[in-house]
Amino acid sequence: MSKPQDQTPQGVPYLSLQKEYKELRDEWMQAIDGAGASGAFILGPNVRAFEEEAAAYIGAKHAIAVASGTDALVLSLRALGIGPGDEVITTPFTFFATAEAVSLVGATPVFADVEIGSFNIDPASVAARITDKTRAILPVHIFGNPADMTRLNSLARGHGLHIIEDAAQAFGAQHSGQRAGSMGDCGCFSFYPTKVLGCYGDGGLITTSSDEVKARLIQLRNHGATRPFIHAEAGYNSRLDEIQAALLRIKLRDIEKAIAARRQVASWYDEMLSGLDLVTPKPAVNGRHAYNLYTIRHPRRDALRERLNACKIGNSQCYPQPLHLQTVYAELGYKEGDLPVAEALCYETLSLPIFPDLSRAQVAHVCEQVAEV
Numbered sequence: 001m002s003k004p005q006d007q008t009p010q011g012v013p014y015l016s017l018q019k020e021y022k023e024l025r026d027e028w029m030q031a032i033d034g035a036g037a038s039g040a041f042i043l044g045p046n047v048r049a050f051e052e053e054a055a056a057y058i059g060a061k062h063a064i065a066v067a068s069g070t071d072a073l074v075l076s077l078r079a080l081g082i083g084p085g086d087e088v089i090t091t092p093f094t095f096f097a098t099a100e101a102v103s104l105v106g107a108t109p110v111f112a113d114v115e116i117g118s119f120n121i122d123p124a125s126v127a128a129r130i131t132d133k134t135r136a137i138l139p140v141h142i143f144g145n146p147a148d149m150t151r152l153n154s155l156a157r158g159h160g161l162h163i164i165e166d167a168a169q170a171f172g173a174q175h176s177g178q179r180a181g182s183m184g185d186c187g188c189f190s191f192y193p194t195k196v197l198g199c200y201g202d203g204g205l206i207t208t209s210s211d212e213v214k215a216r217l218i219q220l221r222n223h224g225a226t227r228p229f230i231h232a233e234a235g236y237n238s239r240l241d242e243i244q245a246a247l248l249r250i251k252l253r254d255i256e257k258a259i260a261a262r263r264q265v266a267s268w269y270d271e272m273l274s275g276l277d278l279v280t281p282k283p284a285v286n287g288r289h290a291y292n293l294y295t296i297r298h299p300r301r302d303a304l305r306e307r308l309n310a311c312k313i314g315n316s317q318c319y320p321q322p323l324h325l326q327t328v329y330a331e332l333g334y335k336e337g338d339l340p341v342a343e344a345l346c347y348e349t350l351s352l353p354i355f356p357d358l359s360r361a362q363v364a365h366v367c368e369q370v371a372e373v
């Protein structure tokens with residue numbers, strides 16, 4: 001007879017793509033074989049088709065595939081003419097790549113605080129930081145929850161600023177019926193494997209409605225070339241390959257199903273954690289959360305984390321240190337207490353396992369352990 005502890009599920013992974021891979025494998029292998037036989041390995045027919053299909057899904061005029069989400073941000077900033085001497089207002093509660101891209105083009109990131117409920121950049125805090133050097137606002141749809149684009153766009157219009165959406169975590173998220181990536185001058189996506197739409201390697205995409213910006217992005221992603229071996233500017237090697245594009249096309253076909261499954265997992269968490277003294281994610285009003293991550297907040301976050309680790313339940317501290325307090329930005333002169341909401345979130349939030357194939361029983365097991373703490 002088994003002992004009680006043997007009946008406990010064997011931990012819960014933070015992310016598992018094994019079932020998905022088994023289901024997609026045959027179709028993807030066929031597509032890879034086709035790409036190999038055709039001899040078009042980079043920026044070939046699958047990349048072009050994926051760009052068209054992604055633009056149609058997102059609701060943008062153009063989509064330009066690049067090598068990563070970080071490149072999507074860097075190239076967008078360059079294409080909009082942002083560089084040394086310019087300021088870009090962004091959030092400190094995000095993955096480093098958001099602000100890193102601003103630094104990489106020689107501009108200065110200016111950090112605004114975030115909203116306690118949505119974890120997204122607070123438009124009032126943005127407004128207070130606009131100067132005559134500000135050129136753009138760079139909101140992040142954090143964890144898949146859309147930022148308040150209505151207020152941010154009206155701020156941007158009022159001050160003649162660009163908006164670059166960091167939609168790396170928000171493929172398929174919506175604000176007032178519009179998809180993430182269709183509401184600013186440029187929308188930037190990452191296809192890192194953990195994302196809502198992920199490939200099995202690195203990849204990224206930029207959306208834009210401007211023909212001019214599109215032309216510049218196409219030039220920048222391929223060494224600034226206007227035609228083979230003729231270079232108008234120093235650009236990047238940032239091209240998506242056919243193997244990743246073929247997979248992205250297959251996964252894009254069923255992306256609504258994948259998002260619905262994530263939302264189902266999130267609703268199980270909402271239901272099972274509802275009686276507890278902790279804060280569950282607050283989807284934006286008028287928004288559709290894509291639940292790239294399911295992130296809760298509790299003052300005893302570290303105790304919670306220890307418990308989950310002891311039970312082999314995957315979890316992540318997204319993010320342990322706000323960007324304005326990172327050593328790399330010491331010279332910008334921020335100090336603890338400057339952006340109190342973002343700082344509190346870094347000390348109190350914890351991301352729980354979420355992916356389309358997570359079962360209700362696994363969610364129940366995670367919630368039981370959370371409840372114990």
Ligand SMILES: Cc1ncc(COP(=O)(O)O)c(C=O)c1O
Pocket residue numbers: 068069070071094095097098140166168169189190191192202203204
């Ligand atoms: C909010 C955000 N921005 C940018 C990036 C960078 O994307 P990539 O890893 O594809 O370069 C990520 C990816 O982790 C992200 O989460």
